[in-house]
Amino acid sequence: MTELSKDIVGKKLDQYEYTVERGKIKEFCLAIGETDSIYFNLDEAKKAGYDDIPAPPTFTTVIQFWGYPKIWHDLEAIGIDIKKMLHIKEEYNYLKTIYPGTYKAQPEIIDVKTGKMDMVTFKTIFTNEKNEPVIEAEMAVVIMPDAK
Amino acid sequence: MKTLNFNQIESGMELPSLIIGKLTHAAIIRYAGASGDFNPIHNDPEAAKAYGLGGTVAHGMFVMAYLGRYCTSLTDKRRVKTFHAKFKGMARPGQTLTCTGKIKRKKEENGEKLAVISMEVADENGEVKVSGEMSVICDH
Numbered sequence: 001m002t003e004l005s006k007d008i009v010g011k012k013l014d015q016y017e018y019t020v021e022r023g024k025i026k027e028f029c030l031a032i033g034e035t036d037s038i039y040f041n042l043d044e045a046k047k048a049g050y051d052d053i054p055a056p057p058t059f060t061t062v063i064q065f066w067g068y069p070k071i072w073h074d075l076e077a078i079g080i081d082i083k084k085m086l087h088i089k090e091e092y093n094y095l096k097t098i099y100p101g102t103y104k105a106q107p108e109i110i111d112v113k114t115g116k117m118d119m120v121t122f123k124t125i126f127t128n129e130k131n132e133p134v135i136e137a138e139m140a141v142v143i144m145p146d147a148k
Numbered sequence: 149m150k151t152l153n154f155n156q157i158e159s160g161m162e163l164p165s166l167i168i169g170k171l172t173h174a175a176i177i178r179y180a181g182a183s184g185d186f187n188p189i190h191n192d193p194e195a196a197k198a199y200g201l202g203g204t205v206a207h208g209m210f211v212m213a214y215l216g217r218y219c220t221s222l223t224d225k226r227r228v229k230t231f232h233a234k235f236k237g238m239a240r241p242g243q244t245l246t247c248t249g250k251i252k253r254k255k256e257e258n259g260e261k262l263a264v265i266s267m268e269v270a271d272e273n274g275e276v277k278v279s280g281e282m283s284v285i286c287d288h
Binding site: 028054056061062065072 | 168175182184199212214225226230234235
């Protein structure tokens with residue numbers, strides 16, 4: 001297996017694309033127990049001043065896993081043992097509301113710490129059809145050392 | 149629009165909590181399907197045991213999604229500028245989760261009046277699963 005190295009800082013993973021649909025927003029909201037009608041009813045969303053049904057705060061997870069299912073393979077390829085990987089941090093900077101439509105995402109490795117416990121930080125910028133950034137997301141994972 | 153008023157909040161002020169309820173294996177499976185995260189540690193008890201976890205655990209992002217619900221129960225989502233979370237503990241089926249929060253500080257930045265809110269999701273024994281922070285634009 002590839003050894004994790006600081007040389008991958010700055011490396012971009014594959015850009016991917018995902019089309020957000022109202023039905024997927026509804027499905028996600030049902031899964032997390034969200035009940036606010038703005039996520040389920042277009043008239044209610046418009047009454048609240050939205051252009052369409054908005055996506056809830058952590059919806060980019062859906063874009064990531066459904067838009068980039070080969071993420072697991074690509075993590076292994078840069079030297080992350082996904083069996084020992086733990087997600088430790090997730091951060092969002094919200095720039096615009098995500099509505100139904102097609103979004104592009106570009107993940108990049110922005111930090112690698114190696115040592116007793118390795119840590120890798122990714123930054124992903126999600127952009128809408130007008131190429132405007134809507135969310136900047138940072139995710140950090142640690143790789144648990146072997147239990148001896 | 150639900151908002152926080154800058155003049156009516158003070159640092160240290162506790163905010164209304166949000167009771168999520170009992171986490172079930174079925175809810176975790178449903179989140180796996182909705183999110184597309186099919187890591188077996190969340191959906192396959194045998195695989196989770198083989199990984200040394202003793203049984204399935206919820207996705208960190210599932211628990212963070214509960215905290216996201218908490219954010220938007222306090223203020224309109226368009227007022228949330230940033231939302232950060234740290235994953236602290238494993239949430240397991242059978243645990244009852246609650247979100248709590250308080251005003252960490254108030255600040256003015258680039259003409260905006262902001263509240264920084266610290267939040268956490270914990271189980272019935274007070275064990276924190278996810279802690280987080282959001283910055284929110286307030287009315288004034």
